[in-house]
Amino acid sequence: MPSLKLEAITTSHLDPVDLLISEGETVVLHGQSGSGKSLLLRAIADLDDHAGDARLDETSCSSMPAPEWRRQVGYLTAETHWWATLVGEHFHAINSELVTRLGLPAEVFEWEVSRLSTGEKQRLGIARLLDNQPDALLLDEPTANLDTEHTNRAEAVIKAYQAEHRCPVLWVSHSPEQRRRVADRIFRIEERRLVQEPE
Amino acid sequence: MTLISLTITDLLIAAVLVLLVALLSWRLYLGSAKQLLIAATRSAIQLMLLGYVLHLLFESNSLPFIAALSLFMLSVAGYEVMARQKQRFRGPWGYGIGAVSMFISSFSIMLLTLLVIIQPDPWYKPQYAIPLLGMLLGNTMTGIAVGLDNLTRNAWELRNQIEARLILGQRWSEAIADIRKEALRSGLIPIINSMAAAGVVSLPGMMTGQILAGSPPYEAAKYQLLIMYLITAGTGFGSLAAVWLGSRHLFDDRHRLRLERLKKR
Numbered sequence: 001m002p003s004l005k006l007e008a009i010t011t012s013h014l015d016p017v018d019l020l021i022s023e024g025e026t027v028v029l030h031g032q033s034g035s036g037k038s039l040l041l042r043a044i045a046d047l048d049d050h051a052g053d054a055r056l057d058e059t060s061c062s063s064m065p066a067p068e069w070r071r072q073v074g075y076l077t078a079e080t081h082w083w084a085t086l087v088g089e090h091f092h093a094i095n096s097e098l099v100t101r102l103g104l105p106a107e108v109f110e111w112e113v114s115r116l117s118t119g120e121k122q123r124l125g126i127a128r129l130l131d132n133q134p135d136a137l138l139l140d141e142p143t144a145n146l147d148t149e150h151t152n153r154a155e156a157v158i159k160a161y162q163a164e165h166r167c168p169v170l171w172v173s174h175s176p177e178q179r180r181r182v183a184d185r186i187f188r189i190e191e192r193r194l195v196q197e198p199e
Numbered sequence: 200m201t202l203i204s205l206t207i208t209d210l211l212i213a214a215v216l217v218l219l220v221a222l223l224s225w226r227l228y229l230g231s232a233k234q235l236l237i238a239a240t241r242s243a244i245q246l247m248l249l250g251y252v253l254h255l256l257f258e259s260n261s262l263p264f265i266a267a268l269s270l271f272m273l274s275v276a277g278y279e280v281m282a283r284q285k286q287r288f289r290g291p292w293g294y295g296i297g298a299v300s301m302f303i304s305s306f307s308i309m310l311l312t313l314l315v316i317i318q319p320d321p322w323y324k325p326q327y328a329i330p331l332l333g334m335l336l337g338n339t340m341t342g343i344a345v346g347l348d349n350l351t352r353n354a355w356e357l358r359n360q361i362e363a364r365l366i367l368g369q370r371w372s373e374a375i376a377d378i379r380k381e382a383l384r385s386g387l388i389p390i391i392n393s394m395a396a397a398g399v400v401s402l403p404g405m406m407t408g409q410i411l412a413g414s415p416p417y418e419a420a421k422y423q424l425l426i427m428y429l430i431t432a433g434t435g436f437g438s439l440a441a442v443w444l445g446s447r448h449l450f451d452d453r454h455r456l457r458l459e460r461l462k463k464r
Contacts, residue, residue: 045366046453046455047362047365047366047455047456048455049455065454066365066453066454066455067365067368067369067370067454068368070365070366070367070368071367071368075366077362077363077366079359080363081359081360081362081363082360082363083357083360083363083364083377128367129367132367132368
């Protein structure tokens with residue numbers, strides 16, 4: 001099963017980052033707005049020009065086609081975007097059981113995207129990400145727009161997927177309670193560096 | 200039927216009409232009088248000059264002269280395409296995409312028409328080559344300009360959607376497919392509309408000109424049809440090339456959206 005390794009990944013906001021996230025491990029990242037958390041995730045997903053490389057097990061990002069890398073290293077952006085009219089058009093497989101666990105009705109796939117609330121979009125964003133069956137997860141505040149009940153549901157779905165696939169997770173969260181709930185290790189960004197917090 | 204030659208007085212009568220419109224617009228404080236006069240003067244100078252240059256060209260029948268004029272027309276058309284973009288590509292691409300697309304479509308179709316279809320003697324006879332190229336370039340230019348403008352504007356506005364698709368592992372060509380389709384459609388709509396309306400709603404300019412110059416209407420209709428198909432093919436190939444090249448240049452080899460390659464006006 002895979003581990004996610006960052007090798008001197010450098011962005012405009014961060015000095016070179018070296019980090020190994022083992023299989024099944026959750027590393028949570030926090031820091032002030034604009035400190036470069038999202039830019040780091042974007043660099044790992046290879047969406048921006050950056051120095052350094054990332055590896056999924058022994059396979060480096062630069063050695064495989066970018067689309068394939070992005071399917072394996074699933075990235076959930078803080079705000080989700082949708083291009084087709086109906087929700088279902090954004091999915092490969094209709095997984096009613098998954099959306100039900102996220103607190104959405106099974107008919108949600110037939111809904112029009114334009115009618116979705118921010119919270120519904122965020123939960124469907126998680127479902128759409130997992131629909132790709134990624135081997136690692138990069139989550140940018142996946143529950144920022146959710147109430148307590150739906151936050152718990154979303155966390156449970158992510159954790160269940162992680163347990164089943166033993167995938168490494170890099171999770172950005174502003175909530176101290178959530179960090180304590182989900183993290184194996186916690187880092188914060190301070191002066192362009194990742195600083196590990198004591199357990 | 201022979202051609203009735205126009206005198207200076209004939210042209211002056213028409214010019215007075217334009218002057219009257221300008222005067223009326225000025226008296227009623229409606230603006231545009233100045234632009235109208237400038238444009239009317241410009242067109243008089245440009246067309247007289249063109250008439251003179253074509254006269255020289257027809258006399259000389261020289262291939263280098265014709266080639267030079269063709270390249271001049273292409274370079275101006277390339278500039279026009281670039282100038283019409285709200286968001287154009289930075290650097291040589293801004294000019295290059297339009298110019299290259301027009302070159303491959305208009306020039307190849309002109310050559311095909313001269314060498315295979317019309318076959319004048321010599322094949323580069325300027326009486327055929329220059330008007331043909333002018334009509335091809337004029338229309339192709341519009342199609343390419345509209346298509347590219349649509350492509351870059353939508354790529355900018357829908358950048359989040361494009362990135363969402365890339366993030367989920369789509370290739371660049373999938374991520375921009377809808378936008379590309381729309382861009383191509385917008386480039387082709389004017390020519391599709393003009394084909395549909397030809398002869399029913401509008402009497403196309405070239406056919407009108409030929410009839411006024413004394414050609415039998417049936418011959419004029421055949422020429423018009425030929426030109427219309429050539430223009431459609433030119434616009435089609437040109438827009439396809441421009442939209443493909445443009446959309447490719449919006450991404451790098453790692454399938455990343457590179458909007459910084461555009462500059463806003």
